[in-house]
Amino acid sequence: MHRRVFGLTGGIACGKSTAEACFRACGCAVLDADAVVRALEAPDGAAVGAIAAAFGAGMVGADGGVDRRALGALAFGDAAARARLEGIVLPLVRREAEAWLAGLPAEALAVFSAATLYEQGWDLGWRGVVCVMASEATQVRRLMGARGLTMAEARARLAAQMPPAEKARRADWVLDNDSDDLPALRRQVERLVARWRRLAQE
Numbered sequence: 001m002h003r004r005v006f007g008l009t010g011g012i013a014c015g016k017s018t019a020e021a022c023f024r025a026c027g028c029a030v031l032d033a034d035a036v037v038r039a040l041e042a043p044d045g046a047a048v049g050a051i052a053a054a055f056g057a058g059m060v061g062a063d064g065g066v067d068r069r070a071l072g073a074l075a076f077g078d079a080a081a082r083a084r085l086e087g088i089v090l091p092l093v094r095r096e097a098e099a100w101l102a103g104l105p106a107e108a109l110a111v112f113s114a115a116t117l118y119e120q121g122w123d124l125g126w127r128g129v130v131c132v133m134a135s136e137a138t139q140v141r142r143l144m145g146a147r148g149l150t151m152a153e154a155r156a157r158l159a160a161q162m163p164p165a166e167k168a169r170r171a172d173w174v175l176d177n178d179s180d181d182l183p184a185l186r187r188q189v190e191r192l193v194a195r196w197r198r199l200a201q202e
Contacts, residue, residue, distance in 0.1 A: 003127055004200050005101065005110045009117035010132030011164035012157050013142035015177035015185065016113060019132045022189035023111045031100045033114035033122075036093050041066035050088045055081070076156045090120055097122070109196060118170060119162055127199070128172035130192065133164050135178050 008023070008030075010016040020030050040047040043064035052060050055074065061067040075082040097112060104110055114122055117129065134142075136158065143154035168174045175188045 004108060004196075005104070005112065005126055006196065007117050007122070007126040007129040008111050008113040008132070009115060009129060009167055009171070010175075010177075011134065011139055011161055011167065012115060013139040013146075014132045014134040014164055015175075016115060016132045018182065018185060019130075019175055019177070019189060020111070020113050022186045023193065025186070026190055026193040027109065028193065029104060029108050029110040031097060031110075031112050033093050033097070033112070033116075036096045037089055038068075040089060040092050041068060041071075046092055047089050051085070054084055054088060072157075073153070076153070076160050079160075082160065086120070094122070109193070109200065116161065118167055127196075129170070130173045130175060131164070131168045131171035132175045132177050133168045136164075138178050139164075 008016060008019065010019070017032070017034070020032055024030050037047075039045055041051065042048075045065065048060060048064070048066055051066055051071065055071065059067055059071050059074075071085070075085045093114075100112075111130075112122075112126065114120070116122070139158060140151065140154045143149045143157065144151065149157070173192055175185060175192070177185050
């Protein structure tokens with residue numbers, strides 16, 4: 001077990017990225033699996049060639065990186081395509097995560113964040129797991145507003161992931177982010193990090 005490293009998860013549009021920023025503000029080291037994926041799919045990224053080979057050159061944009069909107073529409077609409085994509089990307093993400101863990105200072109309080117932490121079996125020995133929680137109605141509203149998805153696209157993305165309520169049931173701690181009240185979320189994170197610091201002394 002990594003005594004000072006914790007997992008962070010949550011459904012899409014539940015506010016996981018916002019929670020990550022709060023953890024960073026509290027002095028935690030954070031590795032965001034989504035950011036790792038974006039780097040892998042960026043121009044010259046390690047996953048671009050394999051994705052083009054699997055799904056066609058049309059999935060690569062003019063800049064040489066993956067067209068994430070097109071790939072997302074394909075993957076979230078086709079379970080077989082999603083599984084194929086995960087087979088390309090997830091081993092690379094896991095390799096990055098393991099390297100990050102190996103490089104952490106012994107005294108670091110750290111968070112590994114992944115929306116699909118449970119779905120992918122990414123239990124790398126965390127001290128505990130945090131789930132950021134929001135209602136389905138809030139998720140849909142955020143996806144349609146901030147990300148410009150249609151209702152059908154938003155619901156397809158929700159259907160492709162484990163329900164947030166199930167993630168919350170499995171988690172050790174839950175952060176309520178159904179409102180858009182950033183100070184309230186920040187206070188929850190501050191209290192949790194203070195608790196972790198006490199745990200680290202045990």
